[in-house]
Amino acid sequence: MNVLSLFDGMSCGRIALDQLGIKVDTYYACEIDKNYPDIIQLGDVTKVKGVDLKNIDLIIGGSPCQGFSFAGKQLAFDDPRSALFFEFIRLKEECKPKYFL
DSSP: OEEEEESOTTTHHHHHHHHHTOOOSEEEEEOSSOOSTTOEEOOOGGGOOGGGSOOOOEEEEOOOOGGGOTTTTOOGGGSTTGGGHHHHHHHHHHHOOSEEO
């Protein structure tokens, strides 16, 4: 399975796939922290192009939600971090994965 994980954090998606016994052939991640040595780090999600990624089976990700938090300024999609949600949508459309979460 080829996986693209956006906003990868501590690689919870990879941890879950491992614990479920799902074989991961290639795992791409957009995250600044490096958690697994075999993860292919793509860096800034806004610079990733779906055409550069081949045969993505699964896209996973949870975009930053600070803009929606009652503890924050509640700027919703006007908060640049929350607007990263649209990068998930863009890459889903570009990669056309079998599954997304």
